[in-house]
Amino acid sequence: MKQAISPQQAAEMIPDGAVLMIGGFMGVGSPHRIIDALVDAGRKDLTVIANDTGRPDYGIGRLVRANALRKVIASHIGTNPETQKGMIEGRIEVDLVPQGTLAERIRAGGYGLGGVLTRTGLNTIAAKSQRVIEIDGEDWLLASPLKADFALLHADRADFVGNLVYELTATNFNPVMATAGATVIAEPREIVPVGLISPDNVNTPGVLVNFLIRREAHHVA
Amino acid sequence: MKQAISPQQAAEMIPDGAVLMIGGFMGVGSPHRIIDALVDAGRKDLTVIANDTGRPDYGIGRLVRANALRKVIASHIGTNPETQKGMIEGRIEVDLVPQGTLAERIRAGGYGLGGVLTRTGLNTIAAKSQRVIEIDGEDWLLASPLKADFALLHADRADFVGNLVYELTATNFNPVMATAGATVIAEPREIVPVGLISPDNVNTPGVLVNFLIRREAHHVA
Amino acid sequence: MSPEEIIQRRVASELRPGTLVNLGIGLPTGVAKFIQPERGILFQSENGIVGMGSRPPEGMEDEELTDAGGAFITAVPGAATVDSTLSFGLIRGGHLDVTVLGGLEVDEKGHLANWVVPGKMVPGMGGAMDLVAGARRVIIAMQHTAKGRPKIVPECTLPLTANRRVTLIVTDLAVIEPTETGLVLRERAPGVAVADIVAATSAKLTVPDHVPEMDLG
Amino acid sequence: MSPEEIIQRRVASELRPGTLVNLGIGLPTGVAKFIQPERGILFQSENGIVGMGSRPPEGMEDEELTDAGGAFITAVPGAATVDSTLSFGLIRGGHLDVTVLGGLEVDEKGHLANWVVPGKMVPGMGGAMDLVAGARRVIIAMQHTAKGRPKIVPECTLPLTANRRVTLIVTDLAVIEPTETGLVLRERAPGVAVADIVAATSAKLTVPDHVPEMDLG
Numbered sequence: 001m002k003q004a005i006s007p008q009q010a011a012e013m014i015p016d017g018a019v020l021m022i023g024g025f026m027g028v029g030s031p032h033r034i035i036d037a038l039v040d041a042g043r044k045d046l047t048v049i050a051n052d053t054g055r056p057d058y059g060i061g062r063l064v065r066a067n068a069l070r071k072v073i074a075s076h077i078g079t080n081p082e083t084q085k086g087m088i089e090g091r092i093e094v095d096l097v098p099q100g101t102l103a104e105r106i107r108a109g110g111y112g113l114g115g116v117l118t119r120t121g122l123n124t125i126a127a128k129s130q131r132v133i134e135i136d137g138e139d140w141l142l143a144s145p146l147k148a149d150f151a152l153l154h155a156d157r158a159d160f161v162g163n164l165v166y167e168l169t170a171t172n173f174n175p176v177m178a179t180a181g182a183t184v185i186a187e188p189r190e191i192v193p194v195g196l197i198s199p200d201n202v203n204t205p206g207v208l209v210n211f212l213i214r215r216e217a218h219h220v221a
Numbered sequence: 222m223k224q225a226i227s228p229q230q231a232a233e234m235i236p237d238g239a240v241l242m243i244g245g246f247m248g249v250g251s252p253h254r255i256i257d258a259l260v261d262a263g264r265k266d267l268t269v270i271a272n273d274t275g276r277p278d279y280g281i282g283r284l285v286r287a288n289a290l291r292k293v294i295a296s297h298i299g300t301n302p303e304t305q306k307g308m309i310e311g312r313i314e315v316d317l318v319p320q321g322t323l324a325e326r327i328r329a330g331g332y333g334l335g336g337v338l339t340r341t342g343l344n345t346i347a348a349k350s351q352r353v354i355e356i357d358g359e360d361w362l363l364a365s366p367l368k369a370d371f372a373l374l375h376a377d378r379a380d381f382v383g384n385l386v387y388e389l390t391a392t393n394f395n396p397v398m399a400t401a402g403a404t405v406i407a408e409p410r411e412i413v414p415v416g417l418i419s420p421d422n423v424n425t426p427g428v429l430v431n432f433l434i435r436r437e438a439h440h441v442a
Numbered sequence: 443m444s445p446e447e448i449i450q451r452r453v454a455s456e457l458r459p460g461t462l463v464n465l466g467i468g469l470p471t472g473v474a475k476f477i478q479p480e481r482g483i484l485f486q487s488e489n490g491i492v493g494m495g496s497r498p499p500e501g502m503e504d505e506e507l508t509d510a511g512g513a514f515i516t517a518v519p520g521a522a523t524v525d526s527t528l529s530f531g532l533i534r535g536g537h538l539d540v541t542v543l544g545g546l547e548v549d550e551k552g553h554l555a556n557w558v559v560p561g562k563m564v565p566g567m568g569g570a571m572d573l574v575a576g577a578r579r580v581i582i583a584m585q586h587t588a589k590g591r592p593k594i595v596p597e598c599t600l601p602l603t604a605n606r607r608v609t610l611i612v613t614d615l616a617v618i619e620p621t622e623t624g625l626v627l628r629e630r631a632p633g634v635a636v637a638d639i640v641a642a643t644s645a646k647l648t649v650p651d652h653v654p655e656m657d658l659g
Numbered sequence: 660m661s662p663e664e665i666i667q668r669r670v671a672s673e674l675r676p677g678t679l680v681n682l683g684i685g686l687p688t689g690v691a692k693f694i695q696p697e698r699g700i701l702f703q704s705e706n707g708i709v710g711m712g713s714r715p716p717e718g719m720e721d722e723e724l725t726d727a728g729g730a731f732i733t734a735v736p737g738a739a740t741v742d743s744t745l746s747f748g749l750i751r752g753g754h755l756d757v758t759v760l761g762g763l764e765v766d767e768k769g770h771l772a773n774w775v776v777p778g779k780m781v782p783g784m785g786g787a788m789d790l791v792a793g794a795r796r797v798i799i800a801m802q803h804t805a806k807g808r809p810k811i812v813p814e815c816t817l818p819l820t821a822n823r824r825v826t827l828i829v830t831d832l833a834v835i836e837p838t839e840t841g842l843v844l845r846e847r848a849p850g851v852a853v854a855d856i857v858a859a860t861s862a863k864l865t866v867p868d869h870v871p872e873m874d875l876g
Binding site: 027052075087098099118121123125166170174 | 487488490491504505506507509510511512523524525527529558563565566569570572575576601602604605
């Protein structure tokens, strides 16, 4: 059984300088309540691995505006001019990675693989400093695995074993990040008693999840 | 929309000598009707990529007994003495691959990756003839991607777009093989009209599937 | 007909029934308007859906159903949710029939630059590099010129998106096919003369004897 | 108490509450009998389930719910279906807390051989190589000898399953811990003398001053 904790308790676990994976695609499927708690706690020097940095003041953009980030590994920052500004001013180090390669690098970290061999980015400036491996006469880029101290996820539904179910395009990077964080914290829309989710409907088995964020109190029986 | 064909029509598509991926784990989640049709059609010299070769006369074991196989790439043949016998007598070439590496090699084939970098099997006889790549001072085995002419799958449910839903431990290798066959033929227990499967419940999107096996006729309206 | 509509209609006619297509943000997205549902084309949005439908009626949006640009979408019957790894597995594994992308430059080798203007605009490549490297066919849908300057150039000055030759370039003036021996002018927009196309193109163009007008349906 | 039960009970007491455990086919499978449900241990079967339960009552089997040996199982509340890639992602990515496997030989380096007897028995490694290479803790559960011959040997004569040192060896006679400096005798089975263990072991054993009896619960 997993502890259901508050977003504030989650933020307290996460120290300045931590490496975070944060699920979501332009804020869709991001753990917004944990993000807010990190901002409120005044966290600094975080490294964030995510698809993008949301929009100004939305999703991961809230961490950008709060000056909480030292480094970003993402596929796209174009929807958040504040990240671009931080990069140009040298406040935020930005490492841009093709989206599919980013997903595979996270998976390699979570699945115990030594790296990703991909054609994406080959012979482009995005491949600079990356090793090229020749296999049967063909060149492949070797991209390194990514891991994080914490993976912060959104989910549609969870049970108290920690099983997670995602919905529609809010799924995106959440399931793969669940495999690659040393500590995995999920923020589901609702948490149901154990046994209510069919084994076939579980997207992320609870063994990968360490903590659930309890939902906001609406109803006390 | 996908054609629903008979197992016989599927077998007719598959020539002698073809490379097949066949889903299932000791016959659980294997496309038994397609297998029977291949046996009935007298196919020869097939290469089968699968977790195992079932039991004698069950699952892929039926193809073994029918002398339909020239080569097997599998993680385990211990439950089928006839495969072992064929190997010892030199009738069947057997390539044994660790189960997790087998799954990843199929995925690499289906996902357009150049290979799999794994520690499994390192410094064992299973690694002989495999290249070792050193990354940051650590050794990794490089295992090559696997692809097939046909992937033959079992599914619990399909719709006529070809979307597949699997059930419980009959899932196993079926979803990953769906990505790695040039032609993908699925044998679902039932086919439902389009729109009846929620997008979130689809395990294999229909774009990966070329043909569905129509169910046996029980009821004509 | 607007330049955008010319491009979108012509691209739409390239798409074959029953295929899987990914439309880039912006001009390419508008191609969907010109596709009849009965053609059974499925649109992928790389953030996680196969079978993307058009914008929902007001008040019927779902905040967990959006496209790669963050806009609200619907799901067609038979749609499937995919996570980021499978979404890019479809793209990188050769399962995506066509990607339609905008371009900043395309050159005589058919190489595309569309993701960065160093020192000016560094949005990141998003899924563009995977799409160009992985899709079976890559169609570039763009204005023929930008502020009067040719975008089809001898050699890209901007960083490449991939070292792969794209399949087709569709502009408001022309359809151009990159081949092993260079760029071939295949069609011209209605009322546009071959000389105008050549003048608006700084790359070398092979011009066949007959260059038909686009069929815009 | 049978030799098997001694081994299974002792292994059971190694498993910590709330962990994910994979039990190999055969003797290791029987460990589950000695685990109280309230300890919240989840069993994985690598063919595709986390949260495997015991054999169903007769007539309540499901042909699509089996373990890696093909036997019918149930799913505990909170179980999850996983496909082969995720199942081995759990194993290879360090998410599996413990694997319990049988052994043919274990040597002074703690190396395990358990998948092949060349020329005699070539069943294939199945998931064994992944389990030994990937699990956080590898516990070998086996008879101390086979037909009177020691299975804990100076150096494996059979092909290795992995080049990794296993965590613990539990037999019907002893608990032995492979360490950087060799095999250390940690416990002895009830009523078994240290000298008997040493005699039944061809590998060098470090024997501490005090070797307690196993606590079999």
